Amino acid sequence: MPDSDDFLSPPLAHWPLPRALPGAVLYSSQFASERIAEDAFTRHAVPLPANIARSVAKRRAEYLAGRLCARAAIAQLNGAPAIPSTGEDRAPVWPQGLCGSITHSDGWAAAVVAQSGDWRGLGLDVEHLLDEQRALRLAREILTAGELTRLDPQQAALQVTLTFSIKESLFKALYPLVRQRFYFEHAELLEWSADGMARLRLLTDLSEEWRQGCEVDGQFSLSDDRLLSLVAIPARA
Template identity: 65%
Template structure:
């Protein structure tokens, strides 16, 4: 039927990040798992797999909202009606010639897509801003020693949340290209600024092109307590 699920608010076709990515389309929507209806998958025309049927309402609503955003972004990009499936590695399956990324957090989901001729890879990640107390506890799991030394003690919550999010976005952007998993210790955020710009560096060899020392640009925005980051290749 391809109608909006009951759990999803109207879609937003916008670009909340500070720097446009030529050729990329971003669609987002708020969602509420408490409003999930039994026929929402059918209403949206999205397959409900057996594992999704067994999952809690929060997971079902997240999946639905993310896929609805992805379909709308693809429709705007080139007019195709396509819902990304899920690969064995849990990554979305995009059409040939398309790269994209889906993210969802507390009551909000988004997807970004582009033609492969415009972007090699896209990584989008949304996180709730950590409190300074929780960020202090998690810092050593997420930040390298160099990142810890550079951290401003007055911005612990923001720095740890942003570092986590940018590294997630980096993974989402590069994994479909290199097909090799890497972790928080394999990249570092060299710098970031309040205007939403960031720079990252790989600390491991993933391929001949994506090697130790390779630097990439990232960007982010903060809306209330929600942080959104993007790495585009």
């Protein structure tokens, strides 16, 4: 947990998912939004974007914690403590030769980074596990018709949360490659297993390469009601 002198714990390198990605590193940190100081960005030497400066403390803390995790991961990969900037679309802009993804929720932030020669796209997402009643209420908003037919009411909380999260991860992994926004109804979770593996399929054309019917593997883990999902796009051979 955050120590008495700061709002977050030092970023920690670990791999909380079932299958390691060769060449990729993941750092995470816990933070307490209410304890972020006015000078936190200055003390941590992280540029403060104008839109984040106008945000509430929670948003500033999330942004800073995520960027610090990203900086630690980049430094491990290439020795340069760089920080992803923010593009006009508000997505992270990674240093040349790298790809990555940042996520945060409920006082926990993480970043996964790799060399672009190893992975073309990375999408990481964390969500708080929905309770069963809310999951059933949200199912028709989040799940496609096909996913609804495969919904197990006994596992609705996990299945709906996973579907939401892994589609977010898919978007983060593919958006830098296709530069086109897509939504929950444009992909479906085909299958998932208790060992944390999953498979998705696109239901729309996004580019010449990424067309309707393309399938992508993903993975996930569940810890303390926190579901973490990852989609990784391998580099071209």
